[in-house]
Amino acid sequence: MTPSDETGSGAGWLALFLVLVLAVLAFAVALATAIGDYSIGLRTVTLAITNGLGLTGADIPPIEESVVWDLRLSRALVAALAGAGLAICGAILQALLRNALAEPFVLGVSAGASTGAVCVIVLGIGAGSLSLSAGAFAGAFAAFALVAILSNGATSGPNHTILAGVAASQLFNALTSYVVTTSGNAQQARDVMFWLLGSFGGVRWPDFQLLCAVVICGLAICLWMARALDAFTFGDEDAAALGVPVARIRLILFAVTAMMTATIVSMVGSIGFVGLVVPHAARHLVGPLHLRLLPACAAVGAVFMVLADIASRVIVAQQTIPIGVVTALVGVPFFAIILYRSRPQT
Amino acid sequence: MSVVASNLVWGVRRKRIVSDVSLSVAQGETLGLIGPNGSGKSSLLRLLAGLRRPQSGRVEISGQDISQIPRRALARQLAFVQQNAATxxxxxxxxxxxxxxxxxxxxxxxxxxxxxxxxxxxxxxxxxxxxxxxxxxxxxxxxxxxxxxxxxxxxxPRVMFLDEPTNHLDIHHQIEILRMVRDLDLTSIVALHDLNLAALFCDRIAVLQNGVLVACGRPAEVLTQSLLRDIFRVQAEVNNIDQTGRPHIRFKTG
Structure with missing residues (x-):
């Protein structure tokens, strides 16, 4: 087993790994659909899903079928896509910024999204859940635009881009706090906090369709540029010497990750830690080459998020803990193990 | 594959780092680039490799202007070895x-x-x-x-640029790497600090001072006592020990 070989046993190992993870994912999704305030047997879940897909016409209670198909399955699949998307973005940004601490929110996108969301929740700009997402998306892109301007279109080097992201995050977080403290009441402050920590409550099929399109397109573009990403291993100049159009690749990939992150954040809030931890874990499993790392990130991220969503609903009975709390609670010990195992051997 | 640079000028803000450098390297030749710290060796090397765009002047490989060649096509013809690239x-x-x-x-x-x-x-x-x-x-x-x-x-590649490839290496590895570069069937341009190694392994040596090319020629022609005094500010004795025309420099402490 040599994860760094692209040919032969390496490819077989990746295929086996992906099949395994996808099987686990299918099981996790089924589990996520079965578990809840109203518990449904796995057999009914399977039948409800196959009914929904039009494969079977089994006779099951319509309420159970509706709960499975209309509420829980869409939620589980959105969770899987969000996990996959955040993990891919994390891997891309870690490569482009050559920084192990990079994650999807490093470009200020989540801070911008929260400002946008708060403007909707507290200031009441627009109304209803659609405009909450729209507000968050607008805020996310405002933040990304600011980072792009501050870092001269990301041409000034990784550290410059990271600093621009930190500056934008601080600015938008300050704006969020300002709006909440000056205009919000206690209930609104609570709503905002819950939104910021992330939630899959209320997502439906249209959300899934949108997210599915964005994540698949994003992954396809990133895979197309996977070789160029590998060339960044020794820095920008080295990538340029290997014939990679550095400025163009950088800008395209920053835009793609911002688009994916903004879509996810505006839909389910800013769920931390997945985009940071999963790429590191995936790198341990399949090695650093992006052509295999990105699919692995997508698969592992999806499983992780679905499991975290299950945990968020069962840890405290009758109550859903914010998903961001769970990802960090589960993620940190897991990350600690990786850090411990990969400590320098000196 | 030959490399010809004509009237290269490059700088940052108002500071000129490479001024009006012209040189040519023949097919298969190894050119050593020497000069004191900050003389513009690394910058010149990056201009020649097309990693930076000169403010004026041009670089041609085999008669073709490299600014007209797409990045990827260029990378199939010339390679660049950075100093201490890490990950x-x-x-x-x-x-x-x-x-x-x-x-x-x-x-x-x-x-x-x-x-x-x-x-x-x-x-x-x-x-x-x-x-x-x-x-x-x-x-x-x-x-x-x-x-x-x-x-x-x-x-x-057919042309290779190396930026101080022997930095931080022991003498055995310094010699080993330079011998390897010399024996390659490539046109190569190597920035070096060690003058004796440059004399031993390079066909010709180009000397930079404050971004200006002050001398270019065979080692024995370039590495003279007066050049070492004027450019590198050292007192040295230069011996031409054998018939190969490779000078040996012995530095004096005072």
Missing amino acids: DTNVSVRDVVRLGRTPHRSALSGWSAVDELAVASALERVDMTDRRAQPWQTLSGGERQRVHIARALAQS
């Missing part, structure tokens, strides 16, 4: 050398027999075949430099 990523020696095939592969093309051959022979050339599975992080400075050169060779 935190956990890559193997083979992964690093494989990067050299980047300009030869499109987004969808698989790993071909030609790619495999190029990587294998590059590893062989720097004597790292047995270590190809070893993690990059566990290599010594000299081994890392050899792997970088192997990666450059895997690009199958």
